[in-house]
Amino acid sequence: MEPGHTLPILGQGFVRYIDHLGSDLRIVESARISYKSPSKGIEQDKKLLIYLYKNRHTSPFEQCSITYNIKMPIFIMRQFVRHRTFRLNEWSGRYSELADEFYLPTRWRAADAKNKQGSQVSDSLDHPALTREVKACHDSAYATYQSLLQKGVARELARMVLPVSIFTEVYVNCDLHNLIHFLQLREDDHAQQEIREMAAAMRVVAEKLYPWTFEAFHKYRLGVTDQSPSA
Ligand SMILES: Cc1cc2nc3c(=O)[nH]c(=O)nc-3n(C[C@H](O)[C@H](O)[C@H](O)COP(=O)(O)OP(=O)(O)OC[C@H]3O[C@@H](n4cnc5c(N)ncnc54)[C@H](O)[C@@H]3O)c2cc1C
Known part of the structure; x- marks a missing residue:
């Protein structure tokens, strides 16, 4: 993926890939240090990565990270900054004039009759x-x-x-383990649609960079509180 690759989100917003560290192989390499054992070939490497994911050996996934440039409305930024492991810098409204750019949904949603958190x-x-x-x-x-x-x-x-619908912009770096945690929370049906759209674009970038990891993510899709599958 070329640096600067940009996915539009939320009208005038975007998720832009800046750069990244590591690869699926880096995850496997770092896990192998436990036994100081060399790679036994690409097939075994992939098997090991899937094993690590499935059994929540999460630290090797922290050896990889992605830097994004993201433009989103401030009310979504409020949710985004709750993810404490993300390292970010934000456009300052003290140092420069904010642009006349506000988020407007294409379709308005009403409160969901059953799910207090939801809307449709x-x-x-x-x-x-x-x-x-x-x-x-x-x-x-x-x-x-x-x-x-x-x-x-x-x-x-x-x-x-200014309303919280005004757009802000960040540079954010997140490791792969915590990105996956974020995606599990923020692509979930319980999350607000706008942050789901942003999380999905972040995932699309990550999938291209770490294809084995995301094969495991889609296959096992462990919820945040789920235990590892026994089989
Ligand atoms: C659908 C939804 C609705 C929500 N509604 C609300 C709401 O109404 N009000 C509200 O205030 N928040 C709300 N939140 C935010 C939520 O409570 C969490 O703050 C947010 O999802 C970040 O989750 P986290 O702490 O697991 O993740 P992160 O902050 O990304 O941290 C990742 C993991 O690192 C570890 N970690 C990080 N920092 C610490 C620490 N200081 N101590 C111990 N462990 C740490 C934890 O294991 C944590 O799970 C909502 C979130 C979701 C997804």
Whole structure:
């Protein structure tokens, strides 16, 4: 995968591959240090990797990491930063003026009647009217932001009038073990649709870089609290 490869998400957002460390073979190599045993060929290497994944020998997967550049709305960033092992740097609204870029869903969702956490696209909602209403809110907030800046208010204070739908940008580096943990939590049905879309794009990048690992991920797809399968 070429550095700079970019997957669009959430309207004006994106997940961009910057670079990465290691490979499926690095995972196997680091695991083999336990016995100081050399590789017994590619087939055995792949078998070992699948064994490691299935039996939650997770530390060799931490030998690999990916750096992404991600553009997402601030309300999704709030969920993203809960993943404490991710190392990130964010665009600063103190040091530069934030762009007039806000997230608008293509279809509005209503609260799910059964699942408190969930939501679903509903025909009972007037989608064009909701989009107009929220767009007007964005325009008005951004106009106030500009007006405060023009009156000499510091960027760090003027930004307080901006909605959490405004886009922010990060550079983030995550190791493969914790990326998989993140994907298990954030591609799950219980997670918000917007972060699921972002997680899926991050996975698409990772799948190209570590194909054996993701073969195991799709095959065993262990939930966060699941035990290793006995067979
Ligand atoms: C569907 C969903 C709904 C959620 N709703 C809410 C909500 O309403 N309110 C809310 O506040 N949060 C909410 N969260 C966030 C959730 O509680 C976790 O903070 C978030 O998912 C990160 O999970 P984590 O701690 O396992 O992962 P990470 O922070 O990525 O950490 C990965 C793993 O590293 C280990 N680890 C990292 N740091 C520490 C540490 N300091 N001590 C011990 N172990 C550590 C743990 O094993 C952890 O599982 C929600 C998450 C999801 C997926």
